[in-house]
Amino acid sequence: KQEVTQIPAALSVPEGENLVLNCSFTDSAIYNLQWFRQDPGKGLTSLLLIQSSQREQTSGRLNASLDKSSGRSTLYIAASQPGDSATYLCAVFLMNYGGSQGNLIFGKGTKLSVKP
């Protein structure tokens, strides 16, 4: 059974600091991995999607890496800002053997607080 773990559960950093959020998964047979952001009381916003054949993706100050063999992904946030404060969720996409069904398996998230 695929399990996704995110460490730490919460993180507080001063503004301007570079930081790394970690995600690990138990089964390397993933189709892709996505990082989401969730603001309090709101839905999820997709940040980055890394296909299983890729090693990393970048969007602005965000960089996500994927190491399938070790079952790990990291989300790097450069020059953090108070507006980055949110919960960050990692999710892996699994397909069944026939490729007819799939769904996301989520970690429980890392709650990030960036202090001005």
Place this chain on the structure above:
Amino acid sequence: KAGVTQTPRYLIKTRGQQVTLSCSPISGHRSVSWYQQTPGQGLQFLFEYFSETQRNKGNFPGRFSGRQFSNSRSEMNVSTLELGDSALYLCASSLDRVSGANVLTFGAGSRLTVL
């Protein structure tokens, strides 16, 4: 372009009642997925609908059901509510069948409190 719309945003029910939640996907999106989010279990997949048919189902009891209409709007129903059903229910839509290539767009969720 309107996003994914979920109604109601907040609701309170008592044990034993039933509830129906609605999700309107992005115009043109044909797939709708539902997820339950609780502090203890995190986000868990409920089911996916495509072309009015349930295509995939998570590991939830039969009290949880759903349907999709011809305009792609979807509803989920929970019968005989239990305290543990208190959660944020999130709906996500995608253009086509949920696959690794399609990015899901999530709604803001419906927060259900069961007393």
